[in-house]
Amino acid sequence: MSSSETRTGAPDFANWSCPLPLADYPTIVMGHGGGGKLGNELVEHLFLPAFRNPELENLGDAAVLETDGGRIAVSTDSFVVQPIFFPGGSIGELAVNGTVNDLAVSGAVPKFLTAGFILEEGFPLAQLAAVVDAMAKAAAVAGVKIVTGDTKVVERGHGDGCYINTTGVGQLRADVSVGPGRAQPEDVVLVSGTIGDHGMAVMSVREGLEFESQIRSDCAALNGLIGEVLDAVGASVHAMRDPTRGGLASTLNEIANSSNVGIEIDEAKVPVRPEVQSACELLGLDPVYVANEGKVVIFIAPDAADRALEVMRAHPLGRDAARIGHVTAEHKRMLVARTAMGANRVIPTQIGEQLPRIC
Numbered sequence: 001m002s003s004s005e006t007r008t009g010a011p012d013f014a015n016w017s018c019p020l021p022l023a024d025y026p027t028i029v030m031g032h033g034g035g036g037k038l039g040n041e042l043v044e045h046l047f048l049p050a051f052r053n054p055e056l057e058n059l060g061d062a063a064v065l066e067t068d069g070g071r072i073a074v075s076t077d078s079f080v081v082q083p084i085f086f087p088g089g090s091i092g093e094l095a096v097n098g099t100v101n102d103l104a105v106s107g108a109v110p111k112f113l114t115a116g117f118i119l120e121e122g123f124p125l126a127q128l129a130a131v132v133d134a135m136a137k138a139a140a141v142a143g144v145k146i147v148t149g150d151t152k153v154v155e156r157g158h159g160d161g162c163y164i165n166t167t168g169v170g171q172l173r174a175d176v177s178v179g180p181g182r183a184q185p186e187d188v189v190l191v192s193g194t195i196g197d198h199g200m201a202v203m204s205v206r207e208g209l210e211f212e213s214q215i216r217s218d219c220a221a222l223n224g225l226i227g228e229v230l231d232a233v234g235a236s237v238h239a240m241r242d243p244t245r246g247g248l249a250s251t252l253n254e255i256a257n258s259s260n261v262g263i264e265i266d267e268a269k270v271p272v273r274p275e276v277q278s279a280c281e282l283l284g285l286d287p288v289y290v291a292n293e294g295k296v297v298i299f300i301a302p303d304a305a306d307r308a309l310e311v312m313r314a315h316p317l318g319r320d321a322a323r324i325g326h327v328t329a330e331h332k333r334m335l336v337a338r339t340a341m342g343a344n345r346v347i348p349t350q351i352g353e354q355l356p357r358i359c
Contacts (some may be wrong), residue, residue: 001068004182009152011332012073012148016218018149018153018226020212022152030204030350030356031351033056036075036106036246036359037225037266037349037351038103038199038351039195039245039341040316040349042185043059043102049313051090052071057254058180058181059180060077060107060180061075061102061106061169061241061242062168062343063075066105068077069137070171070172070174071157071172072108072169072170072172073103073106073108073168073169073170073172073231073334074168074170075099075102075167075170076165076167077095077097077098077099077102077104077166077167078163078164078165078323079091079094079095079162079163079166079204079359080357081094081357081359082160082206082356083205083206084127084356085127086201086202086205086215086217087201087204087215087217088197088198088200088201088217089134089217089277089293090130090131090134091164092130092134092138093135093138093166093219094219094293095115095135095164096135096138096139096142096166096221097138097142097220097221097293097294098166098221098244098293098359099113099166099167099243100142100144100168100221100222101169101221101222101242101296102223103170103244104221104223104226104227104240104301105172105178105226105240105241105242105296106178107172107176107177107328108171108172108173108180109170109171109173109223109227109301110142110144110170110223111144111145111169111170111171112144112145112147112168113139113144113145113146113167113168113169114146114149114152114165114166114167115135115148115149115164115165115166116149116151116152116164116165117149117150117151117162117163117164118152118154118162118163118164118165119151119152119154119159119163120154120155120161121153121154121155121156121159122156127161129261130299131162135164136309144168144220144222144224147196149162153184157279159215162263163202175230175234175235176234176235176236176307177248178237178252179239179258180239180241180255180258180259181239181260182238182239182299183238183239183256183327184238184260185329186301186302186327186328187238187239187265187299187301187302188299188300188302188305188326188329189265189296189298189299189323189324189325190297190305190308190312190324190325190332190333191243191248191271191296191297191324192205192225192295192296192297192312192317192320193218193242193271193294193318193319193321194250194271194272194273194320194324195247195270195271195272195276195287195290195292195295196216196247196273196276196280196290196291196292197215197216197277197292197294198217198218198219198288198290198292198293198294198359199247199290199291199355199358200214200276200279200280201216201217202217203279203355205280209279210262211275211279212275213273215273215275215276215279217292217293218292219295220293221296222242222295222296222317224315225312225315225317225318226240226268226296228313228315229308229312230306231234231309232307233300233308233311234310234313236300236303236304237299238299238300239255239259239298239299240296240297241253241254241255241296241297242292242293242296242297243291243292243297244291244292244293244359245291245348245358245359246291246349247289247290247292248287248288248289248292248297248348249288249335249347249350250289250350251297252335253335253347254299255299256332256333256335257333258332260278260332260333261328261329261333262328262329262330262331263325263327263328263334263335263336264328264335265324265335265336265339266338267339268338269322269324269325270324273286278291290355291348291358291359293317294299297313299327302326309321309323334346335347
């Protein structure tokens, strides 16, 4: 028996590498799955010590693996959005695009996906057919094949209709090396478009909110846009992330921590649709924490930033791309925003997630 286990085989909190945060939560809470501090602690102090290996320790959106045929990227994700149909998409598109994007921001060309379905007894077959059809269309648009899968059914009341798990495999580009720990001082921070669209689209349906313009999810596969940026500026790109759970703020904080740098952004330059801003104000939310499913954040050398921005704006998914900030050697591991009033504010990683069950 290892020193980290009790005689029952259960983990002993007292011997964990950093026991206090997890010991404060002896059971799983929603925040553990929200992309914030609780989720990070679960990874750092439970999963990572248990499964530790060089490929896992990078903690990127995908694992980079060396094979006889070259480097590949592998990523997996699970989707539990509620409702499963929302303006601009469904759980089907999310399952494909989310995994495709995780591969693409790792510098890979997505090739293959798996699909695992967990279905609740009583789930309408017509809805399942619509989800599967949406997945097939999204895979065709992204240029990937769904090559294997699995289906499980749980008793009525033991699920929530439909959950999907996908795993993706992609081929790493030989001319690119990106990662969460590669951002450098003076790098420019670019975002491919407006933030908060997906989270607010889901919440508008849940809360019955109506606006003059309907808020639609930004759910989309980004491998085409990212591929064009990499074709144009190649090794000048140091890091990329798709700001899903926890939004732009969590993504930038993660990069700041992994790269041991500070990040400064100008709030006035962060693109937000007026209807999304209004919805956030109505619900008391900050758009920088709201999830996206069709945006990429790019950290790039300053001499290549203008060219990358030009390429992004020429792509249908990057028309609202913007230069929002830069990397600094000061205030390491912190995200600082310049406000419209000319003041600075620290934007921390949240404990959990403002909006659960949105991806």
